[in-house]
Amino acid sequence: MTALSNAFETIFHSFNVPMAVIIEYGQEQRFDKVNAAFLQLAGYSKQELFQLPPSRLFHGWESTCNNDGISSPHVLVTKYDRTLYVRLTCRSVQSYDLPTRLLIAEDITARMWIDEKVRTGSVLLSGIVDNQFIIQHIEENYPMPLFDSDFTVQYQSIFKIVHEDDLTYIKEAIKQYLSLRQPQQFMFRTRKLADLVYLEVTLILSPFYNGDESLKNNGFVVTDLRTCSDPVDPSVKLKVLMARCSMSAQQLSQATGISVQTISKLRNGKIGKPHQLTADLIATELNVKGQDIWK
Structure with a gap:
């Protein structure tokens, strides 16, 4: 094994991004390597994946497997029949004797849920929180910002935004939400944001799971905002x-x-x-x- 392939192996197995190496044997394609993130995404063990063709996992695989680049969203059916939406990136790998491709799979299920909510309803804010309820991404869907550009809640815990008087209620409500494993609406007051205002927030939260049934992240949309304290500038x-x-x-x-x-x-x-x-x-x-x- 060359130094380059050693480096590739290290990167391949250390990245928390679902990746797989697929080798073509004549008319048949098989998984040759998969990292831990890919196993979690698909829900299969390594031994199980090595026995399955990629087309068993990905709908429309035939239109993707022979083209380098990023493809449109694909449906991934996990071991436990959960449907995920993924964006696939395929790259040819030249260091193998047989035709080989590196596959990178980005789970965009939560993003697609948010996009559908934005298309079909009134959404003021939207984003994704991780399985620890840390805000990973947030977007304003109104034309002018509420606060100065240097104010952000990204990478903060959602619980640090909630008003202390509503915190116990929200924590209990989220426990119930996680046990039900389905979208739920929440209403709560915020702490004072940007030293300016307390807001009353109406928010819909939806859980999304990996193929192994572990919680991956949560999509959210804010459908209403109101000031809830006086005096307010x-x-x-x-x-x-x-x-x-x-x-x-x-x-x-x-x-x-x-x-x-x-x-x-x-x-x-x-x-x-x-x-x-x-x-x-x-x-x-x-x-x-x-x-x-x-x-």
């Missing part, structure tokens, strides 16, 4: 209401006839309280009353 209230309505300053300007500059100044707190007509026009477009924003 009117500029923050305006930002939250615009986010709930998925409305940019340009869109609000077009709907009300108020200049973008004025709306931007109201959002930034440079104008503390607008004229009554301005307040009423903005509030009506955001489905609230003027005094709900500016006391």
Whole structure:
């Protein structure tokens, strides 16, 4: 075995990314190597996989196996008949005597669930938390940010965001959610975010599992946000209401006839309280009353 192949073996088995080496014997393809992450993804033992053709796992394998590059999402059927969606990357490996490919499988099941929720409903925030409920990815689905760009909750525990008065309830609710193994809606208050505001969050959480039935991650979508404390700076209230309505300053300007500059100044707190007509026009477009924003 060469130094290069030794290095390949080390990388192959140490990466927490599902990878397999597939060798072609005439018209037949077989797994030659699989790493631990691939075994967890598929749910099979190494011995079981070596007896199965890749086409047994992946729907539409024939259209992928002879092409290098990244393919469109494939269905992976695990040992226990769980359906996962994976993005496959195939690369030719030249150091073998027989035609050989390196296969990398990225599980995108949670991502596809989120995309479907975004397409079919009102989603303000979306993302993925890992099996320890650490936020791995988060996206804003409204046109203008609520907070400054240097504020983020990514890589924080979801429990550190929850208001201390709701923490016991949320922990118990998540225990039940994990035992039911199905999507569930949660409502909770946050701690004070960016030293500005407490929010009431309505969130749907959905669990996703590896092929060996261990919890992989959780997808989430936030369907509603509300301020839940007084006093709240009117500029923050305006930002939250615009986010709930998925409305940019340009869109609000077009709907009300108020200049973008004025709306931007109201959002930034440079104008503390607008004229009554301005307040009423903005509030009506955001489905609230003027005094709900500016006391």
